[in-house]
Amino acid sequence: MAHYGAPLVSVRAKAHIAGIYEHPGREIPDQTIPQIHAQVAQGALADAGLTLDDVDAYFCAGDAPGFGGLSMAEYLGLRLHHIDSTEIGGSSYQNHVGHAAQAIAAGHCQVALVTLAGRPRTGGAGPGGSGRISSAPEAAFENQYGMSVTAGYALAAMRHMHDFGTTSAQLAEIKVAASVHAQHNPHAFLPDLVTVDEVLESPMVSDPLHRLDCCVITDGGGAVVVVSPEVARDLDRSTAVVLGHGFAAKHADFGRIDLTHTGAVDSGPMAFAEAGINAADIDYVSIYDSFTITVLQTLEDLGFCAKGEGGGFVSDGALQAPDGLLPFNTDGGGLCSNHPGNRGGMTKILEAVRQVRGEAHPAVQVPDCELVLAHGTGGSLATRMGSATIILGRVDT
Amino acid sequence: MSELPAPAPPVNIETEPFWAATAEGRLLLLRCDDCGAVIWYPRSICPNCRSSTTSWFEASGRGIVYSYTVVRRGQGRWREAAPYVVAYVELEEGPRLLTNIVDCDPDEVRIDMAVRVRFDPTGEGPALPRFVPDPSAH
Numbered sequence: 001m002a003h004y005g006a007p008l009v010s011v012r013a014k015a016h017i018a019g020i021y022e023h024p025g026r027e028i029p030d031q032t033i034p035q036i037h038a039q040v041a042q043g044a045l046a047d048a049g050l051t052l053d054d055v056d057a058y059f060c061a062g063d064a065p066g067f068g069g070l071s072m073a074e075y076l077g078l079r080l081h082h083i084d085s086t087e088i089g090g091s092s093y094q095n096h097v098g099h100a101a102q103a104i105a106a107g108h109c110q111v112a113l114v115t116l117a118g119r120p121r122t123g124g125a126g127p128g129g130s131g132r133i134s135s136a137p138e139a140a141f142e143n144q145y146g147m148s149v150t151a152g153y154a155l156a157a158m159r160h161m162h163d164f165g166t167t168s169a170q171l172a173e174i175k176v177a178a179s180v181h182a183q184h185n186p187h188a189f190l191p192d193l194v195t196v197d198e199v200l201e202s203p204m205v206s207d208p209l210h211r212l213d214c215c216v217i218t219d220g221g222g223a224v225v226v227v228s229p230e231v232a233r234d235l236d237r238s239t240a241v242v243l244g245h246g247f248a249a250k251h252a253d254f255g256r257i258d259l260t261h262t263g264a265v266d267s268g269p270m271a272f273a274e275a276g277i278n279a280a281d282i283d284y285v286s287i288y289d290s291f292t293i294t295v296l297q298t299l300e301d302l303g304f305c306a307k308g309e310g311g312g313f314v315s316d317g318a319l320q321a322p323d324g325l326l327p328f329n330t331d332g333g334g335l336c337s338n339h340p341g342n343r344g345g346m347t348k349i350l351e352a353v354r355q356v357r358g359e360a361h362p363a364v365q366v367p368d369c370e371l372v373l374a375h376g377t378g379g380s381l382a383t384r385m386g387s388a389t390i391i392l393g394r395v396d397t
Numbered sequence: 398m399s400e401l402p403a404p405a406p407p408v409n410i411e412t413e414p415f416w417a418a419t420a421e422g423r424l425l426l427l428r429c430d431d432c433g434a435v436i437w438y439p440r441s442i443c444p445n446c447r448s449s450t451t452s453w454f455e456a457s458g459r460g461i462v463y464s465y466t467v468v469r470r471g472q473g474r475w476r477e478a479a480p481y482v483v484a485y486v487e488l489e490e491g492p493r494l495l496t497n498i499v500d501c502d503p504d505e506v507r508i509d510m511a512v513r514v515r516f517d518p519t520g521e522g523p524a525l526p527r528f529v530p531d532p533s534a535h
Contacts, residue, residue: 145483
């Protein structure tokens with residue numbers, strides 16, 4: 001069964017991201033979750049020059065309260081022709097953009113709204129967005145052993161180190177690069193520069209991952225508006241054109257789990273094939289960064305370096321904007337800025353759109369940024385996980 | 398060495414034989430009668446060939462550590478148990494399963510270390526398969 005190659009109906013250039021919005025808050029004790037969804041929805045639509053009256057398709061994931069899309073459609077007073085509540089954890093939002101582009105390409109809708117909101121910091125939820133749901137068929141065989149979110153990623157990191165000689169200092173370089181970028185983001189939860197030594201000296205949470213290998217836990221939200229080319233043409237705002245999308249569900253097969261690769265080995269080639277480009281063509285990447293190891297494995301699996309060579313690749317400032325080999329997460333990412341609702345997929349899209357629009361902070365704006373990639377990871381790493389990749393392009397006006 | 402919590406697992410009609418055997422100190426696995434795949438976790442369909450004809454057999458209980466982590470900060474009832482080891486053990490029969498490595502210094506655990514199963518009673522019938530170092534292995 002062929003997974004790659006051109007799909008029957010390609011989304012290439014069939015849809016544009018016309019509006020984005022990121023909630024500036026990282027602790028939001030005074031707003032409800034629906035209220036945050038509404039604020040980011042209106043923010044993204046205003047960025048595009050549209051309103052809630054223009055929306056005919058709505059996309060949300062498990063962070064939307066109550067009956068998900070139906071509850072939020074009623075709360076916002078939406079009149080919908082299309083709805084999609086695909087829930088694949090933190091990678092949901094990349095998939096929503098892909099699905100919105102597919103629906104637009106197929107003529108089902110013109111203006112698709114995607115929202116995310118969550119309050120794990122002040123709302124009492126524990127760390128981790130994936131949850132280990134007690135009704136899951138695997139639950140009895142995994143939940144009895146003191147597993148934690150961090151431990152899931154640590155197991156992957158430990159095996160990667162064993163197989164490829166990856167070091168904690170190399171993983172720390174990823175946090176350092178994020179912190180270099182976060183200095184320029186006034187909303188970043190951790191705005192201070194950190195060093196490799198500071199990462200290595202931070203308390204061990206779950207070997208080999210230190211506290212500073214982990215992303216932040218923040219309240220927040222974000223939204224994206226995906227529109228048809230016809231709608232995009234009539235807007236005053238510059239857009240990012242959707243060029244490709246790929247998705248993969250990786251799981252433990254029947255107990256033959258390989259912890260050293262992620263679903264990006266499948267979602268990446270699908271997205272690149274649809275866009276008709278290669279990894280070498282990409283000017284900027286937003287890489288899901290729940291933990292430093294998430295970034296390292298994903299970069300390898302997307303083909304930015306060979307499998308096992310991620311440790312060397314991320315050293316010597318390769319990820320640092322504007323002059324690194326492959327600038328990443330220039331807003332500070334989930335490692336330093338924001339990981340709203342324990343789901344980092346949305347903010348990855350937002351910074352990719354800023355970059356391709358030329359609207360990132362001047363200190364981290366990648367020069368001549370034409371092609372960008374935003375990758376989402378959902379669930380855990382390399383075990384039971386969603387991977388979703390989108391590729392966006394600059395629209396010259 | 399602190400005692401780890403041994404919470405009783407949820408048992409259903411697909412997994413009841415597995416958990417009943419743990420109470421007797423036996424580790425059962427399912428093998429597909431059609432394709433021969435050894436299946437983990439237990440379920441009524443073979444995820445390799447989609448056959449619904451499978452048979453239980455007793456595993457050797459021996460394996461090696463595929464990967465591990467020392468959890469320094471446990472959550473909930475695991476807070477006081479830390480540091481403890483969560484690991485994937487690769488059984489001789491092939492499957493890699495999530496478990497704890499016990500009866501050893503957490504800092505002594507290594508990938509490829511030989512281990513064998515031990516059953517920790519939950520107090521409600523089923524026992525949890527955990528693994529201990531197996532110095533007799535070669």
